[in-house]
Amino acid sequence: MVPTNYYVILSAILFGLGVFAFIFKRNIITIFMSIELMLNAVNLAFVAFSQPLGKVDGQVFVLFVIVVAAAEAAVGLGIIILIARNRQTLNVERVDLLKL
């Protein structure tokens, strides 16, 4: 029997690594992958809390999160293809039309 705390701490570590990848990486596809990493960390917390409570609500929410993540990946990668086609780069520092 693994304590719930361990899962939650692992979830926080993974979320932190996802945030760090989000602000440190410069490739737009890798930034998008770090968002998926953060979603996975949150899913782990959901499932970890659903087990000791003896209810499956958390697992149902995880399923909905996975569905939304799939839809988000489809739209987001479409946007990435559009950016790559229009600006010929995947580096987010070169996508600065809104900068003064």
Place this chain on the structure above:
Amino acid sequence: MGREMTAPLVVFFVLAALAVIGAVSLILQKHPIHSALSLIVVMVALAGLYLLLGAEFVAAVQIIVYGGAIMVLFVFVIMLLNAGVEEHTNLSKMAGAPGLLLVVALAGFVAATIAKSAESVHAAPQTGELASTLEISNMIFKDFVYPFELTSFLILVAVLGATVLAQREKS
């Protein structure tokens, strides 16, 4: 720690180490395709953790949808766009140090807060039978049936949006 290493604890630490190593590797790898493969390692490790938690349906969905469909989509786009090694400017290298501090503070704060509240969660008596897939289907198709139908509409809109975004403009 003060507790003996039981078999589930050993499995947990192995899978947790695998997940953290995969996440660190996602940050350290320079090429996007290596980052994508690292993320697949994280997702498979998390699926193992879900099995350890007794959530076998979520584990299967994690492997099939995340490890399969979504990551194939990522790898497909990386190869389609011929993404190369990422380049860092001096400014973005400098942003790494304060960013790291910030993230350590954030993760520590979140872990401390939630772990403290997790102590008040008392473990339910384990019945020993795996009925969670039945319970999940009951819950999805009874309590959450309207959100469930709405997600199908969401996916339809996402498919349409992705198709419209990625198509070539007519000249």
